[in-house]
Amino acid sequence: MNARLYSDDELLALSGIQHFYFCKRQWALIHVERQWEDNQRTVEGQYIHERADDPFISETRGEIIISRAYPLISYRLGFYGIADVIEYVRASEGISLPGRDGYWKVYPVEYKRGRPKIDERDEVQLCAQVMCLEEMLHTRINAAYFYYHDIRRRAHLIITKELRDLVISLSDEMHSLFSKGYTPPATTSQNCKACSLVEICVPKLTLKSTSVDIYLKQHVKEAMKSSILTDVHRREL
Numbered sequence: 001m002n003a004r005l006y007s008d009d010e011l012l013a014l015s016g017i018q019h020f021y022f023c024k025r026q027w028a029l030i031h032v033e034r035q036w037e038d039n040q041r042t043v044e045g046q047y048i049h050e051r052a053d054d055p056f057i058s059e060t061r062g063e064i065i066i067s068r069a070y071p072l073i074s075y076r077l078g079f080y081g082i083a084d085v086i087e088y089v090r091a092s093e094g095i096s097l098p099g100r101d102g103y104w105k106v107y108p109v110e111y112k113r114g115r116p117k118i119d120e121r122d123e124v125q126l127c128a129q130v131m132c133l134e135e136m137l138h139t140r141i142n143a144a145y146f147y148y149h150d151i152r153r154r155a156h157l158i159i160t161k162e163l164r165d166l167v168i169s170l171s172d173e174m175h176s177l178f179s180k181g182y183t184p185p186a187t188t189s190q191n192c193k194a195c196s197l198v199e200i201c202v203p204k205l206t207l208k209s210t211s212v213d214i215y216l217k218q219h220v221k222e223a224m225k226s227s228i229l230t231d232v233h234r235r236e237l
Contacts, residue, residue, distance in 0.1 A: 001055055004077030005075040005076060006076075006077075006175070007075075010078055010175065011073070011075075011078055011079060011080045011103065012031065012078055012080075012178060013031060013079070013080065013081060013119065013150065014072060014074075014077075014079040014080060014081030014128050014129065014132065014173065015081055015125065016030070016174065017079070017124050017125055017128050017167065017170055017171070018030045018121045018122065018123055018124065018125040019031070020173075020233075021119070021120065021124050021170060021176050022119075022121045022214055023187075024173075024177070024184045025185065025186050025187070027041070027182035028177060029174055029182060029183065030212065031178065031188070032178055032181055032182070032183055033183060039121055052161055055114070061080055062091060063090040064085055064087055064089050064090075064113045064195045065087070065088040065090065065097070065100070065104070065189060066085060066086070066088075067085070067086045067087075067088070068084070068085055068086075069082055069083075069084070070082065070083040070085075070086045070236070072109075072129060072132040072133065072136070072153060073132060073136065073137075074128075074131060074132040074135045075133055076130060076131075077132065077167070077168070077171045078092065079128055079132060079171065080173060081128075081129070081132070083108045083109075083110070083129050083133070084108075084109060084110050084111045085107075085108070085109040085110075086098070086106060086107070086108055086109070086133070087107045087108075087109060088104040088105070088106060088107075090102055090104055090105075090186070091103055091104060091105040091106060091174050094106070094139065095137050095138075096141050097183070104139060105141075106133055106139060106141055106144060106163070107128045107141070107143060107144055108126065108127045108130060108133060108141075108144045108145070109145045109146070109147060109154070110144070110145070110146050110147070111146075111147050111149070112146055112147070112148050112149065113148075113149045113150070114147060114148065114149065114150050115148055115150045116146070116148060120163070120166070122146060122162070123157060123163060124166055124167050125142050125162060126172060127143070127144075127157075127159055127163045127167050128167050128171075130144050130159050131164065131167060133155060139158075141159060141160060142158065142159050143157065144157045144159060145157065146191055166185075166204040
């Protein structure tokens with residue numbers, strides 16, 4: 001991981017890494033330009049999170065302690081955020097908890113609407129949470145969980161080196177674009193139909209503008225080439 005530590009003023013919302021993986025332009029519209037539109041998916045997602053986010057409440061279920069709305073921060077990744085649920089499971093090794101005997105393993109649980117995705121947008125968000133917890137608690141976490149609302153069951157996530165490297169790479173790029181205040185151009189895909197910002201993004205119009213820019217640059221290039229050839233021809237005469 002990059003040895004550089006970010007300052008408080010440089011911290012970005014951890015939840016943005018999912019937006020960034022899904023669509024870099026969507027992330028920039030939300031986090032750089034501060035634009036946001038709700039659609040049915042985002043409203044449902046907020047409701048599910050509110051069910052999980054009950055701050056400062058912990059409960060014990062046998063050998064498991066549950067904390068909700070757990071604040072997260074990482075100065076190495078430059079992220080801040082909140083974990084839906086953190087579970088501490090009694091183990092032979094792990095971290096110590098104030099007022100509790102023994103050792104405990106730490107597992108974040110992220111609540112999601114819908115079903116598991118075909119890409120890694122959910123995985124990078126949960127892995128970023130894991131990396132924040134590791135930095136905060138000085139421990140190593142090798143697994144975490146999703147709870148998907150549509151299928152009503154958990155999905156297990158193994159935290160691999162490849163996933164950690166992907167999170168670091170995305171974090172670096174997010175900070176680079178944010179510091180420049182740069183919003184990437186649109187690219188159309190099937191994801192646009194489900195995007196809550198499609199009316200603000202206007203990908204087709206943006207792509208047309210890009211095409212015009214390319215046309216003008218090509219036109220200028222051809223005009224300059226023609227001018228050079230004409231000048232050479234005159235010299236030959």
